[in-house]
Amino acid sequence: MAAQFRPTFVAQRSLLFAFRNLRRNRKWRLRSPFSDSYQCIAWAACRTDHKWWPVHHTEFYWPPNLPKITPSPYPWIPWPPTPVDYLVQGFATLGYTSCDRREFEFGYQKVAIYANDGGATHMARQRFFGRGWLSKPGELEDIIHEDLSDIEGAMAATAWQYGQVAQILKRSWWSAVANLCLFRCIWHAFELCLYDLWWRILKVKWKLIPWKPI
Amino acid sequence: MPTTMTEFRNNLESIEARYGDPHQNRMSLRHRFLYRKDCQWSRACSIVTRNRNREHDWLQRRKRQWFLRHLSHVIDRMEGSLTLEQRFREQADKWQKETQHLSSPSQRMMHPSYQAILGMGNENPREIVSLMIRDMQEHRRPWFWALSYFAQDNPVSQSEAGNTDKMIKAWVNWEKVQRLP
Numbered sequence: 001m002a003a004q005f006r007p008t009f010v011a012q013r014s015l016l017f018a019f020r021n022l023r024r025n026r027k028w029r030l031r032s033p034f035s036d037s038y039q040c041i042a043w044a045a046c047r048t049d050h051k052w053w054p055v056h057h058t059e060f061y062w063p064p065n066l067p068k069i070t071p072s073p074y075p076w077i078p079w080p081p082t083p084v085d086y087l088v089q090g091f092a093t094l095g096y097t098s099c100d101r102r103e104f105e106f107g108y109q110k111v112a113i114y115a116n117d118g119g120a121t122h123m124a125r126q127r128f129f130g131r132g133w134l135s136k137p138g139e140l141e142d143i144i145h146e147d148l149s150d151i152e153g154a155m156a157a158t159a160w161q162y163g164q165v166a167q168i169l170k171r172s173w174w175s176a177v178a179n180l181c182l183f184r185c186i187w188h189a190f191e192l193c194l195y196d197l198w199w200r201i202l203k204v205k206w207k208l209i210p211w212k213p214i
Numbered sequence: 215m216p217t218t219m220t221e222f223r224n225n226l227e228s229i230e231a232r233y234g235d236p237h238q239n240r241m242s243l244r245h246r247f248l249y250r251k252d253c254q255w256s257r258a259c260s261i262v263t264r265n266r267n268r269e270h271d272w273l274q275r276r277k278r279q280w281f282l283r284h285l286s287h288v289i290d291r292m293e294g295s296l297t298l299e300q301r302f303r304e305q306a307d308k309w310q311k312e313t314q315h316l317s318s319p320s321q322r323m324m325h326p327s328y329q330a331i332l333g334m335g336n337e338n339p340r341e342i343v344s345l346m347i348r349d350m351q352e353h354r355r356p357w358f359w360a361l362s363y364f365a366q367d368n369p370v371s372q373s374e375a376g377n378t379d380k381m382i383k384a385w386v387n388w389e390k391v392q393r394l395p
Contacts, residue, residue: 018315036354037378039317050376053319058368059358060319061376071320075363076332079320121318137315138322157321160313 003033005198008208010115011141018137019151028150030199031134031192032142041087043136044111044123045094046184053084055079056180063093081119084166088113095175102148104130109181110170112148116163126146128189142192149209246303298334302345305330310355323359332360339364347389350382361385 011030016023041052042061053060054068062068068091071079088098091111102112104126114122114132124133124145131142135151145151153161176182258324309327316322336341343364346357358381361369369388374380 015315036356041317042376051378052376053317055319057359057374058370058372059240059356059381071359073363074358075323076329078324082320084320118318118321118324121316121321136317138317139314158324160316160321160325 003035003037005033006141008199008203015137015140015143016196018140019153021150021152022145025146025150027132027146028143030141031144032078032136034139034141036139038136039138040122040124040136043134043142044125045091046181046188047123048188052090054082054090063090064088064091066090078118081117084113084115084120084190087120087123088167088169090102091169094179094181095171096169097171099170102165102168107171107173108170109173109176110168111166113169114162114164114166115166116157116159118157120166122151122162124151128185233340252307298338298341299345300332302331302342302349305334306349306353306355310353319356319359328360335364337361344389354378354382358385 004033008030011034015030022028035048037051039050039051039053042048042050045052050061051059052062054062054066056068056070067086069080069082069086071077088096096111099108099110102110105112110126112124112126113120114124122137124135126133127144132146133148133150134142134144136142137151148165150163153159153166155163173182176185235365251266305327309322309325309331312327313322313325331342343361346361349355350357356372356378365388367388369384370381371384374384
Protein backbone atom coordinates (compact mmCIF):
# COMPACT_ATOMS: atom_id res chain seq x y z
CA MET A 1 0.00 0.00 0.00
CA ALA A 2 1.51 3.22 -1.12
CA ALA A 3 0.67 5.66 1.63
CA GLN A 4 2.30 9.05 1.68
CA PHE A 5 2.16 11.51 4.56
CA ARG A 6 2.07 14.93 2.95
CA PRO A 7 2.43 18.15 4.95
CA THR A 8 -0.96 19.02 6.43
CA PHE A 9 -1.33 22.34 4.66
CA VAL A 10 -0.51 20.77 1.27
CA ALA A 11 -3.17 18.11 1.80
CA GLN A 12 -5.71 20.65 3.03
CA ARG A 13 -4.98 22.98 0.14
CA SER A 14 -5.60 20.26 -2.46
CA LEU A 15 -8.87 19.29 -0.77
CA LEU A 16 -10.06 22.88 -0.51
CA PHE A 17 -9.11 23.39 -4.16
CA ALA A 18 -11.40 20.49 -5.10
CA PHE A 19 -14.34 21.07 -2.73
CA ARG A 20 -15.58 24.63 -2.38
CA ASN A 21 -18.13 23.79 0.32
CA LEU A 22 -15.34 22.69 2.65
CA ARG A 23 -14.12 26.30 2.66
CA ARG A 24 -17.36 27.37 4.31
CA ASN A 25 -17.64 24.57 6.85
CA ARG A 26 -14.55 24.30 9.03
CA LYS A 27 -15.73 21.12 10.75
CA TRP A 28 -13.74 18.64 8.69
CA ARG A 29 -10.37 17.01 9.10
CA LEU A 30 -7.87 14.68 7.51
CA ARG A 31 -7.95 11.09 8.66
CA SER A 32 -5.41 9.09 6.62
CA PRO A 33 -2.33 9.56 4.45
CA PHE A 34 -2.46 10.08 0.67
CA SER A 35 -3.04 6.67 -0.93
CA ASP A 36 -3.95 5.34 -4.37
CA SER A 37 -4.57 1.75 -3.30
CA TYR A 38 -8.30 2.27 -2.80
CA GLN A 39 -10.95 4.86 -3.56
CA CYS A 40 -14.30 6.00 -2.24
CA ILE A 41 -16.40 2.99 -3.26
CA ALA A 42 -13.96 0.52 -1.70
CA TRP A 43 -13.74 2.72 1.39
CA ALA A 44 -17.54 2.78 1.71
CA ALA A 45 -17.38 -1.02 1.61
CA CYS A 46 -14.67 -0.97 4.34
CA ARG A 47 -11.96 -2.24 1.96
CA THR A 48 -8.54 -0.68 1.50
CA ASP A 49 -6.85 -3.24 -0.75
CA HIS A 50 -8.78 -2.78 -4.01
CA LYS A 51 -10.37 -0.12 -6.13
CA TRP A 52 -14.04 -0.83 -6.76
CA TRP A 53 -16.10 0.22 -9.77
CA PRO A 54 -18.79 -1.64 -11.75
CA VAL A 55 -16.95 -1.87 -15.08
CA HIS A 56 -15.88 -4.72 -17.35
CA HIS A 57 -12.15 -4.10 -17.01
CA THR A 58 -9.51 -5.46 -14.66
CA GLU A 59 -8.52 -1.96 -13.50
CA PHE A 60 -11.35 -2.24 -10.92
CA TYR A 61 -12.76 -4.94 -8.72
CA TRP A 62 -16.50 -5.52 -8.49
CA PRO A 63 -18.35 -8.38 -6.76
CA PRO A 64 -18.90 -11.20 -9.30
CA ASN A 65 -22.13 -11.93 -11.16
CA LEU A 66 -23.44 -8.38 -10.94
CA PRO A 67 -24.20 -5.94 -13.77
CA LYS A 68 -21.31 -3.70 -14.86
CA ILE A 69 -20.90 -1.02 -17.49
CA THR A 70 -19.18 -1.98 -20.73
CA PRO A 71 -16.83 0.72 -21.93
CA SER A 72 -16.16 1.36 -25.58
CA PRO A 73 -13.02 -0.41 -26.89
CA TYR A 74 -11.60 2.99 -27.86
CA PRO A 75 -10.30 4.97 -24.88
CA TRP A 76 -11.10 8.40 -26.36
CA ILE A 77 -14.83 7.58 -26.39
CA PRO A 78 -16.27 8.44 -22.94
CA TRP A 79 -17.55 5.58 -20.83
CA PRO A 80 -21.31 5.20 -20.52
CA PRO A 81 -22.68 6.80 -17.34
CA THR A 82 -22.53 4.50 -14.32
CA PRO A 83 -26.10 3.97 -13.05
CA VAL A 84 -26.59 4.50 -9.34
CA ASP A 85 -28.57 1.25 -9.42
CA TYR A 86 -25.41 -0.76 -10.18
CA LEU A 87 -23.82 0.53 -6.98
CA VAL A 88 -27.02 -0.22 -5.07
CA GLN A 89 -26.91 -3.80 -6.37
CA GLY A 90 -23.24 -4.15 -5.49
CA PHE A 91 -23.81 -2.93 -1.95
CA ALA A 92 -26.85 -5.16 -1.59
CA THR A 93 -24.35 -8.04 -1.44
CA LEU A 94 -22.98 -6.44 1.74
CA GLY A 95 -26.45 -6.22 3.25
CA TYR A 96 -27.42 -2.64 2.33
CA THR A 97 -30.93 -1.66 1.36
CA SER A 98 -32.35 1.63 0.06
CA CYS A 99 -33.35 4.26 2.55
CA ASP A 100 -34.80 7.79 2.47
CA ARG A 101 -33.33 9.48 5.51
CA ARG A 102 -29.71 10.54 5.84
CA GLU A 103 -29.85 11.18 9.60
CA PHE A 104 -28.31 8.70 12.03
CA GLU A 105 -30.55 5.82 13.15
CA PHE A 106 -29.54 3.70 16.10
CA GLY A 107 -28.68 0.14 15.05
CA TYR A 108 -28.02 1.06 11.39
CA GLN A 109 -24.99 1.92 9.31
CA LYS A 110 -25.52 4.18 6.29
CA VAL A 111 -23.74 5.03 3.05
CA ALA A 112 -24.55 7.78 0.55
CA ILE A 113 -24.14 7.64 -3.24
CA TYR A 114 -23.36 10.87 -5.10
CA ALA A 115 -24.21 11.30 -8.76
CA ASN A 116 -24.03 13.97 -11.43
CA ASP A 117 -25.05 14.13 -15.10
CA GLY A 118 -22.35 11.57 -15.93
CA GLY A 119 -23.68 8.96 -13.49
CA ALA A 120 -22.50 7.87 -10.05
CA THR A 121 -19.37 9.63 -8.85
CA HIS A 122 -18.71 9.03 -5.17
CA MET A 123 -19.74 7.29 -1.95
CA ALA A 124 -19.48 8.33 1.69
CA ARG A 125 -19.91 6.17 4.80
CA GLN A 126 -21.48 7.30 8.06
CA ARG A 127 -19.27 7.04 11.14
CA PHE A 128 -20.18 5.09 14.24
CA PHE A 129 -23.02 6.75 16.15
CA GLY A 130 -23.51 9.30 13.36
CA ARG A 131 -20.45 11.39 14.16
CA GLY A 132 -20.04 12.73 10.61
CA TRP A 133 -19.24 11.03 7.31
CA LEU A 134 -16.09 9.34 6.03
CA SER A 135 -15.03 10.04 2.45
CA LYS A 136 -12.06 9.06 0.34
CA PRO A 137 -11.85 11.62 -2.47
CA GLY A 138 -10.03 9.77 -5.27
CA GLU A 139 -6.36 9.43 -4.39
CA LEU A 140 -6.40 12.16 -1.77
CA GLU A 141 -6.46 11.74 1.99
CA ASP A 142 -9.54 10.35 3.75
CA ILE A 143 -11.60 13.05 5.37
CA ILE A 144 -14.26 13.24 8.05
CA HIS A 145 -16.86 15.84 7.17
CA GLU A 146 -19.84 16.92 9.17
CA ASP A 147 -22.49 16.86 6.49
CA LEU A 148 -23.06 15.21 3.11
CA SER A 149 -23.46 18.62 1.48
CA ASP A 150 -19.84 19.51 2.34
CA ILE A 151 -18.54 17.76 -0.76
CA GLU A 152 -21.50 18.27 -3.06
CA GLY A 153 -20.96 20.33 -6.20
CA ALA A 154 -22.11 21.11 -9.73
CA MET A 155 -24.07 18.54 -11.71
CA ALA A 156 -22.15 18.92 -14.99
CA ALA A 157 -19.85 15.96 -15.58
CA THR A 158 -17.06 18.23 -16.85
CA ALA A 159 -17.16 20.41 -13.72
CA TRP A 160 -14.91 17.72 -12.15
CA GLN A 161 -17.13 17.64 -9.06
CA TYR A 162 -19.35 15.06 -7.36
CA GLY A 163 -22.80 16.42 -8.04
CA GLN A 164 -25.51 15.78 -5.44
CA VAL A 165 -26.48 12.91 -3.13
CA ALA A 166 -28.66 10.57 -5.19
CA GLN A 167 -29.27 7.63 -2.88
CA ILE A 168 -28.88 6.61 0.75
CA LEU A 169 -28.39 2.97 1.72
CA LYS A 170 -28.51 1.43 5.17
CA ARG A 171 -27.90 -1.90 6.85
CA SER A 172 -28.30 -3.17 10.38
CA TRP A 173 -25.30 -3.57 12.64
CA TRP A 174 -26.03 -7.27 12.73
CA SER A 175 -25.68 -7.43 8.95
CA ALA A 176 -22.33 -5.59 9.28
CA VAL A 177 -21.19 -8.25 11.75
CA ALA A 178 -22.35 -11.09 9.50
CA ASN A 179 -20.38 -9.62 6.55
CA LEU A 180 -17.25 -9.15 8.70
CA CYS A 181 -17.49 -5.44 7.82
CA LEU A 182 -17.85 -4.39 11.43
CA PHE A 183 -14.50 -5.94 12.29
CA ARG A 184 -12.89 -4.27 9.29
CA CYS A 185 -14.44 -0.95 10.30
CA ILE A 186 -13.11 -1.32 13.84
CA TRP A 187 -9.69 -2.28 12.50
CA HIS A 188 -9.68 0.77 10.20
CA ALA A 189 -10.79 2.99 13.07
CA PHE A 190 -7.78 1.71 15.02
CA GLU A 191 -5.52 2.31 11.99
CA LEU A 192 -6.88 5.83 11.64
CA CYS A 193 -6.10 6.52 15.30
CA LEU A 194 -2.51 5.48 14.63
CA TYR A 195 -2.42 7.72 11.53
CA ASP A 196 -3.80 10.56 13.62
CA LEU A 197 -1.02 10.09 16.15
CA TRP A 198 1.53 10.03 13.35
CA TRP A 199 0.04 13.26 11.87
CA ARG A 200 0.50 14.94 15.23
CA ILE A 201 4.12 13.81 15.51
CA LEU A 202 4.80 14.99 11.96
CA LYS A 203 3.14 18.35 12.65
CA VAL A 204 5.59 18.94 15.48
CA LYS A 205 8.44 17.85 13.22
CA TRP A 206 7.29 20.13 10.38
CA LYS A 207 7.10 23.05 12.77
CA LEU A 208 10.69 22.45 13.79
CA ILE A 209 11.87 22.05 10.19
CA PRO A 210 10.02 24.60 8.00
CA TRP A 211 8.93 23.30 4.62
CA LYS A 212 10.58 25.03 1.66
CA PRO A 213 9.42 24.82 -1.93
CA ILE A 214 12.00 23.25 -4.22
CA MET B 215 50.51 86.77 1.30
CA PRO B 216 49.63 90.51 1.74
CA THR B 217 52.57 92.44 3.16
CA THR B 218 50.90 95.89 3.76
CA MET B 219 47.62 96.88 5.43
CA THR B 220 46.26 98.27 2.10
CA GLU B 221 46.94 95.03 0.35
CA PHE B 222 45.24 93.20 3.17
CA ARG B 223 42.13 95.44 2.94
CA ASN B 224 41.98 95.13 -0.85
CA ASN B 225 42.27 91.43 -0.57
CA LEU B 226 39.51 91.29 2.03
CA GLU B 227 37.23 93.44 -0.10
CA SER B 228 37.78 91.19 -3.07
CA ILE B 229 36.86 88.14 -0.96
CA GLU B 230 33.72 89.90 0.23
CA ALA B 231 32.91 90.95 -3.30
CA ARG B 232 33.28 87.41 -4.47
CA TYR B 233 31.56 85.44 -1.71
CA GLY B 234 29.52 88.03 0.20
CA ASP B 235 29.66 88.72 3.90
CA PRO B 236 28.52 85.65 5.81
CA HIS B 237 27.70 87.70 8.92
CA GLN B 238 25.42 90.12 7.11
CA ASN B 239 23.53 87.47 5.06
CA ARG B 240 22.46 85.29 7.96
CA MET B 241 18.82 84.10 7.71
CA SER B 242 16.22 85.08 10.23
CA LEU B 243 14.93 82.31 12.46
CA ARG B 244 11.67 82.17 10.55
CA HIS B 245 13.39 81.86 7.19
CA ARG B 246 15.72 79.26 8.57
CA PHE B 247 12.74 77.21 9.82
CA LEU B 248 10.99 77.44 6.45
CA TYR B 249 14.21 76.57 4.62
CA ARG B 250 14.61 73.44 6.75
CA LYS B 251 11.02 72.42 6.13
CA ASP B 252 11.61 72.91 2.43
CA CYS B 253 14.65 70.67 2.58
CA GLN B 254 12.71 67.99 4.42
CA TRP B 255 9.89 68.19 1.93
CA SER B 256 12.15 67.92 -1.07
CA ARG B 257 13.99 65.03 0.57
CA ALA B 258 10.66 63.26 1.20
CA CYS B 259 9.66 63.88 -2.40
CA SER B 260 12.92 62.49 -3.66
CA ILE B 261 12.51 59.35 -1.53
CA VAL B 262 9.03 58.79 -2.91
CA THR B 263 10.26 59.32 -6.43
CA ARG B 264 13.19 57.00 -5.86
CA ASN B 265 10.87 54.28 -4.52
CA ARG B 266 8.53 54.76 -7.43
CA ASN B 267 11.42 54.43 -9.82
CA ARG B 268 12.59 51.28 -8.06
CA GLU B 269 9.10 49.78 -8.21
CA HIS B 270 8.85 50.64 -11.85
CA ASP B 271 12.22 49.06 -12.58
CA TRP B 272 11.25 45.93 -10.65
CA LEU B 273 7.98 45.67 -12.53
CA GLN B 274 9.71 46.14 -15.86
CA ARG B 275 12.24 43.48 -14.95
CA ARG B 276 9.48 41.05 -13.94
CA LYS B 277 7.58 41.77 -17.14
CA ARG B 278 10.69 41.13 -19.18
CA GLN B 279 11.36 37.88 -17.34
CA TRP B 280 7.77 36.72 -17.74
CA PHE B 281 7.72 37.64 -21.40
CA LEU B 282 11.02 35.89 -22.12
CA ARG B 283 10.01 32.80 -20.22
CA HIS B 284 6.71 32.46 -22.04
CA LEU B 285 8.15 33.49 -25.33
CA SER B 286 10.75 30.76 -25.06
CA HIS B 287 7.96 28.34 -24.19
CA VAL B 288 5.98 29.39 -27.24
CA ILE B 289 9.03 29.20 -29.47
CA ASP B 290 9.80 25.72 -28.11
CA ARG B 291 6.29 24.65 -28.96
CA MET B 292 6.46 26.17 -32.44
CA GLU B 293 9.74 24.51 -33.20
CA GLY B 294 8.52 21.25 -31.72
CA SER B 295 11.63 21.03 -29.60
CA LEU B 296 9.72 19.51 -26.66
CA THR B 297 10.21 15.79 -26.73
CA LEU B 298 7.36 13.34 -26.50
CA GLU B 299 8.39 12.54 -22.93
CA GLN B 300 8.29 16.22 -21.89
CA ARG B 301 4.85 16.69 -23.44
CA PHE B 302 3.66 13.49 -21.79
CA ARG B 303 4.95 14.54 -18.35
CA GLU B 304 3.42 17.99 -18.66
CA GLN B 305 -0.03 16.63 -19.52
CA ALA B 306 0.19 13.81 -16.97
CA ASP B 307 1.05 16.24 -14.17
CA LYS B 308 -1.83 18.48 -15.15
CA TRP B 309 -4.20 15.51 -15.34
CA GLN B 310 -3.20 14.25 -11.92
CA LYS B 311 -3.41 17.68 -10.32
CA GLU B 312 -6.88 18.41 -11.67
CA THR B 313 -8.51 15.00 -11.28
CA GLN B 314 -6.85 13.36 -8.29
CA HIS B 315 -9.90 14.07 -6.13
CA LEU B 316 -12.19 12.16 -8.53
CA SER B 317 -13.02 8.50 -8.06
CA SER B 318 -15.13 8.00 -11.17
CA PRO B 319 -12.83 6.66 -13.93
CA SER B 320 -15.18 7.87 -16.65
CA GLN B 321 -14.96 11.41 -15.27
CA ARG B 322 -11.17 11.24 -15.05
CA MET B 323 -10.86 9.97 -18.62
CA MET B 324 -12.94 12.83 -19.99
CA HIS B 325 -10.27 15.30 -18.91
CA PRO B 326 -8.60 17.12 -21.85
CA SER B 327 -5.09 16.23 -20.66
CA TYR B 328 -5.94 12.52 -20.72
CA GLN B 329 -7.36 12.95 -24.20
CA ALA B 330 -4.18 14.79 -25.25
CA ILE B 331 -2.08 11.85 -24.04
CA LEU B 332 -4.29 9.46 -25.99
CA GLY B 333 -3.63 11.63 -29.04
CA MET B 334 0.11 11.30 -28.47
CA GLY B 335 -0.38 7.54 -28.18
CA ASN B 336 -2.09 7.40 -31.57
CA GLU B 337 1.02 8.95 -33.16
CA ASN B 338 3.57 6.60 -31.58
CA PRO B 339 1.95 3.89 -29.46
CA ARG B 340 5.13 1.93 -28.63
CA GLU B 341 6.86 4.91 -27.02
CA ILE B 342 3.75 5.91 -25.13
CA VAL B 343 3.34 2.41 -23.74
CA SER B 344 6.88 2.39 -22.34
CA LEU B 345 6.43 5.95 -21.03
CA MET B 346 3.19 4.98 -19.30
CA ILE B 347 4.73 1.92 -17.68
CA ARG B 348 7.72 3.95 -16.47
CA ASP B 349 5.37 6.64 -15.17
CA MET B 350 3.32 4.01 -13.32
CA GLN B 351 6.48 2.80 -11.60
CA GLU B 352 7.57 6.33 -10.64
CA HIS B 353 4.28 8.13 -9.91
CA ARG B 354 1.74 5.28 -9.77
CA ARG B 355 -0.66 7.02 -12.14
CA PRO B 356 -3.43 4.69 -13.36
CA TRP B 357 -2.85 4.26 -17.12
CA PHE B 358 -4.26 0.72 -17.17
CA TRP B 359 -7.22 1.42 -19.43
CA ALA B 360 -5.21 3.34 -22.04
CA LEU B 361 -2.39 0.79 -21.83
CA SER B 362 -4.66 -2.14 -22.56
CA TYR B 363 -5.78 -0.33 -25.74
CA PHE B 364 -2.35 0.75 -27.00
CA ALA B 365 -0.69 -2.56 -26.12
CA GLN B 366 -3.68 -4.55 -27.40
CA ASP B 367 -3.13 -6.82 -24.40
CA ASN B 368 -4.04 -7.01 -20.71
CA PRO B 369 -1.66 -8.93 -18.44
CA VAL B 370 -3.76 -8.24 -15.32
CA SER B 371 -5.68 -11.33 -14.27
CA GLN B 372 -9.15 -11.25 -12.74
CA SER B 373 -7.76 -12.11 -9.29
CA GLU B 374 -5.48 -9.04 -9.40
CA ALA B 375 -8.27 -6.68 -10.52
CA GLY B 376 -8.30 -3.41 -8.61
CA ASN B 377 -5.05 -4.05 -6.72
CA THR B 378 -2.76 -1.23 -7.85
CA ASP B 379 0.52 -2.82 -6.70
CA LYS B 380 -0.17 -6.13 -8.42
CA MET B 381 -1.42 -4.46 -11.59
CA ILE B 382 1.73 -2.33 -11.87
CA LYS B 383 3.87 -5.39 -11.29
CA ALA B 384 1.97 -7.29 -13.97
CA TRP B 385 2.52 -4.50 -16.53
CA VAL B 386 6.23 -4.20 -15.68
CA ASN B 387 6.65 -7.95 -16.17
CA TRP B 388 4.72 -7.72 -19.42
CA GLU B 389 7.11 -5.03 -20.65
CA LYS B 390 10.11 -7.20 -19.78
CA VAL B 391 8.64 -10.10 -21.71
CA GLN B 392 7.84 -7.90 -24.70
CA ARG B 393 11.30 -6.23 -24.51
CA LEU B 394 10.00 -2.77 -25.32
CA PRO B 395 12.60 0.04 -25.64
